[in-house]
Amino acid sequence: MQNTGLGSWPARRAAISPQRVALIFGDRATTYAELAARVNRLAGRLRDAGVRHGDRVCYLGPNHPEFVTTMFATYLLGGVFVPLNFRLAAPEIDYLLAHSGAEVLVYAPECAPVVRACERVATLGTVVAVGDPAAGELPYETWLAAGDDIPIDVPVAGDDVACVLYTSGTTGRPKGAVLTHANVIWNCYNVLVGMDVHGDEVTLTGAPLFHVAALHQCLLPTFLKGGCSVLMPSWSVDGCLDLIARHRVTWMFGVAPMFAGLAASPRWPAADLSSIRSLIVGGSAVPEALIRTYQQRGLTFCQGYGMTEAAPGATFLEARESTAHPGSAGVPVFFTEVRCVRPDLSDTAPGEPGEVLVRGPNVTPGYWNDPQATREAFTDGWFRSGDVAVVDEHGHFRIVDRIKDMYISGGENVYPAEVEAAIFEHPAVAEVAVVGVPDERWGETGRAFVVPTAGRRVDPGEVRAFLAGRLARYKIPTYVDVVADLPRTGSNKVRKAPLRALPLPTRQR
Template structure:
């Protein structure tokens, strides 16, 4: 098949594809298609061909929407990179993905040139290397199959090492279809998009709306004081949020009655937040998903969320979830075990990393590393992670990454990093530090040291010092003791 936008522009050219929230500019599918065709030609003039890997380093904006579809038209694998990462982190991701070119914006141009070396870099904003100034080249629209990799998205997994999740067109198509059956699709639907498009939660609405023929209201970034007025002005029927965002919106005011669903994922939601949504008439849909499954695995309806607080609902259409013990054997209903997922949304693997791919799969499918159980009604509850990953504000942080950086601090002899439960962020990053002899370590000095080495959301928010880290009998850091100290 050809790219999805080409089909949609043929079927409903006058339908509204995008509304830019800031100024109300509207794009029909025909207008979006024309812009994509022009951009694809300029990318072809840059030398990009079918099968190449195209990097994107920018926040949510209209140029990014065009780039997502232009990559699909050319047959390129899109590689969205997280603009919040520091240069060393981005460089490791670039090294993994064999990029043929990188498209950036003014805010990321400097770091883009720093991390790419001799690989071409172009900006969507005015600069010496502006994409708009490129001479277009002729190209043939790509012919896609469902097995073709369409997107590489990064996950830190349980090791902290960057792994590029290879999602195929079939994965993304199956995810969009299954989500539609769970949430429903109506002709006048509008999805308010304020999540970053380098995460699946931000990228998915752009792709799904093209299949559905519905509208995306595009906002560059989230700010409760700005987002809530936009919601009231444009009256969307759906929005994707992480719990921290929803908490801030509710603290700012009431959400509009136009909403049919608030898809809530990226981190576990507190029970009191779900109860408050039920009391205030917010149609919240707690969801459980992974990058490796193209987003949703299970999603609760608003009625389920209210009547079975704590559930993430039943698995989506064609998604099978097994709950297994340490030996990989299924456990009875109500008994906790590791959640293992199979079905058409599950990734093709980790690009260039067959060892990690093999380790990720078992007899019953993809091992999530998460512990949960299925109740008598078939609904899932996710209890905790087998790994030590920290989820703060919807972002995954592996404590090993933070430990590696802090151990390079001249005043730090040793350190343990854990997540501590937090009402606003889900978890806060806490560092328990053993100072070097004769040294004093402060939170400010540690955070300053992390600047340029780690993304801001990975910086410790809490810090304490000890003469010696608590350890278990086997000599490993006693993480429960560390957490208890911060509590």
């Protein structure tokens, strides 16, 4: 095979296990043989439309089998896959289409209003709607069936660009992290070393596939082993519990708010979770109270740390270590180096906060069409994460916070994630976000936004009293706002910039 990249995987897996189920979506099951045939046919149609090595193919839509088909078809041609956040508005999608230099857009029907509002779409060579067509449009399945079954094998090497994944854009314009085929493959190796992924795995994909963790930490390692991925078009607690029971799910990834939502559900105490072998959480620091909630159910709740630019795995806590090190983000994954450094780039002492640096075959070569951001992201070959961690005497990393989220109150550094973890211990708190805000006396002080547990009431003064004795006084937020929900990015991370921009209430006592 000339194609040694990701595009060769469907044919390789179909040759090994053609009748195993690769994907489940609603009532539709797709075997590896069926998927490989659809990938080849779609690649042929895209090639007929002019897609060649290095051309960018975008996908816009919720989790769906055609996301996976489009991705592999693009890789089969040596193209560059660009998954887009389907929650973005038309001007934001326009920017990503223009910045990536997209030639093709494949989109889901529910995204049609946004696509029609995008000025850039009219300049693209090919625009294809998946599923039910609008009036006058060619049905996707008819268009796909017109392709031929001649196998496609073009030269694709490990160093070729596989995908451009746009970061969440919590501040400013999102950057497009470039990942090569080798970056993604080495990340999968790291996952398979750190986890006992089985060929009979049933992996629930509830987080969006345009997010690197759902795509590269779960779907692709499951694919490599010949397991089955159950795709949720959108996340819901009840939908998740229903699918776990229906398909006997063995493995799932999520961010902390997703797992917190499950634990807060009235169905949680009686839910049958006996099929689950592994739960992985990432995306942000995880409160130890949440970890204990899952451990009390006998569930292996493993935390990892990563970033889009590392494809994404940097550290991981293996299952056998999860009870002994609750709250740890683990140690560096097998084929990757991770350091924690001071501003002068010397290594920190155990327990001393520092910036996380990462180096390895899974780390991005840089940002798409942004040489300045690429230069700023690397120092002596190490990628600078912008995240703060402490490393204990056993080499375990604990992610403290983002450097940009830290604030200084009365000369003391305050890491919001630590404050959030303490507030999360309150039995009436379902979610919380803490930001630093200006203060005439202390320079900056804390402001907490608290979402109550369903059916519970939260009193701001009582929250501050709850923290007394749990945190140093300078860490206790001056302001506590009770809110219905928190603003989020497409990958379900909390967007703190809008919270910082809100006018301050009357100072609370």
